[in-house]
Amino acid sequence: MNALVVAGVLIVLLGISYQTGWSKSRNLVTADGVKVHSRPQYHGSFTAIWAMIPALVILLLWAWFGGGITHNYTVSQIPQDILVSLDQAGLNGALIRINALASGYGVAGETAPWEQAAGDAVRSFNFLTFAGTLILAVVAGGAGLFYARSQINARLRARNSVERVVNVLLLACSAVAILTTVGIVASLVTEALRFFTFINPIDFFFGTVWAPNNAGGDNHGSYGLLPLLSGTLMITAIAMIVAVPVGLLSAIYLSQYAPKSFRAVAKPLIEILAGIPTIVFGFFALVTVGPFLRDFGNAIGLQISATSALTAGIVMGIMIIPFVSSLSDDIMNQVPRTLRDGAYGLGATQSETIRNVLLPAALPGIVGAFLLAVSRAIGETMIVVLAAGNAPILRGSPFEPVSTITVSIVNQLTGDTDFTGPQSLVGFALGLTLFVVTLCLNIFALYIVRRFREQYE
């Protein structure tokens, strides 16, 4: 309700200020001999910006500090003798009851008279501060509006000012993405450092045993990364062995041989494969592929576990086929037609042209596509949770259950966690490791893609 009122007031303010600036600007046109610098729309936007910014600043300030002020006021409404008798949890409970009374939702059980009184007081305080803030915002906005209106004349460079504001707005939006990344990395790093106060980094990065003691106590257990890393890399390698040939060859067929009509149907279908949720791939692995591999292994005398690195790797490979094929297809289509014509013109056959000219020219881009697929495979969780067997043991055989970094993060962080011991903090260290590995791969991929761009210019 309050949000709606605020939004309504802001929209009205926006409309009025824009209209004011616009109509004042229209009247300038009659001024004799002087050319008006900016179009009326810019004068309108100029006025609107001047009106909106002070109003928004006041609303934001209240949003920032209002909570604290209200909290202090609410606490002050609790009688002194009761306040001293409350501990932290009791105080929080009392505040929740008072706020519930104030907002009119009501509370369970009897209300003490002081609670009712405090609730009424807080309700009127809330209303007053809300109305006060809103009025203040409108007044400030109005002041901005009149100031801007008084500034409007034929030579005012409204267009330049408006575009500067738009520039700042665009910058702010890109800053959101950057700051989020920085924040996440910073929190990963600090939490990982806390983890390393419990566990020696050497034991973590080079340990071969993964056996966290989740019961707590002084014995933390051992946190060796290597079993998880080897499981991750093994599954990723199997996935790439599946996805690279299938994806690349299908891309070659689609971009070079397929008739247009087939391509128009096949390409979207392959891309739908990328839209299947990974959890669905996960139970496809668990229910179909795993048992099939086990039976197949039995038939040829191989001991293959139903949940194993092989199962997870194969299904993950199928999952990333569209990444490889779709990206490679786009890259091959970007190879200039003149280059292919050059080979045809020399009497090269189609397959010679593809092998000798098209693939070498597209190779860096294709490698970039592979690396993006690898990043995707390394970070994949749901398929391995279901199909890899969750056995964090250092093993060389792909036919046995393994575990991965992502699965271990899930295991350590699900359920009740308090982030005070290494049992849960290890999640951040693992997350950081994963982040660094995929980041390196992405940087490598970007580097390759950039070289690709300069290839034939």
Add this chain to the structure above:
Amino acid sequence: MDMLAGKVKKTSLNVDSAMNPTDVLERPIRLTARDVTVHYGAKQALHGISIDIPDRAVTAFIGPSGCGKSTFLRCINRMNDTIEGAKVGGTIKLDGEDIYAPALDVVELRARIGMVFQKPNPFPKSIYDNVAYGPRIHGLARNKADLDEIVVSSLRKAGLFEEVKDRLQEPGTGLSGGQQQRLCIARAIAVGPEVILMDEPCSALDPIATAVIEELIDELRENYTIVIVTHSMQQAARVSQRTAFFHLGNLIEQGPTEDIFTNPVNKQTQDYIMGRIG
């Protein structure tokens, strides 16, 4: 019609050649096109082109953009095959042999009819590998020394060898535009073609590089049959012995270059040469 190489045969098309004893059509005819049509899907791009192209001479195709001159050029080595939806009708014969005959191997045909494109398009390989590419896929060299010989002599014929002899292993894409285009010419020559098709070979080059290529074309004429498509009438006048004027998918007029430029018969040709259309 007997159009075998080595036999001189005048056709009714070439009235002016009879009046002009120095016309290169006195020479053997290599290529004969009769009623060639091209459709791209439902759109007809060429309406019955008939032309004879003489041996060891430069024939220029001129005309405004979209007139079909490049389309016709691409019919001669069947490059239109690579474009989906393109359909070619009529007959084109190279030394009397129908190049659209089902039994003809298009790969062999393109080895005999080389092509140089509008934009220089060296492969992203070394200068050496660019030139060696054709001989390699066609198995023209028995050993490394043979291949070296082909590469060097092709680069020489294209007038590029002196400039690149010390950096044959550097990428061909690192050369200047004019050098790249001469590299493409060397690449075409290396396969040992009889005919070289050039599709506006100088349109992406500066005037100096253009002059070098034009000089080169004049030299190559002694050994190859050359067909060049050009936007520039001055270029056609400078390098060609015969000129054909295309307009809206029709072949309007053809004849010795000098006649076309000084004394065009057709009104449209006249207008184009005077700069009134195109």
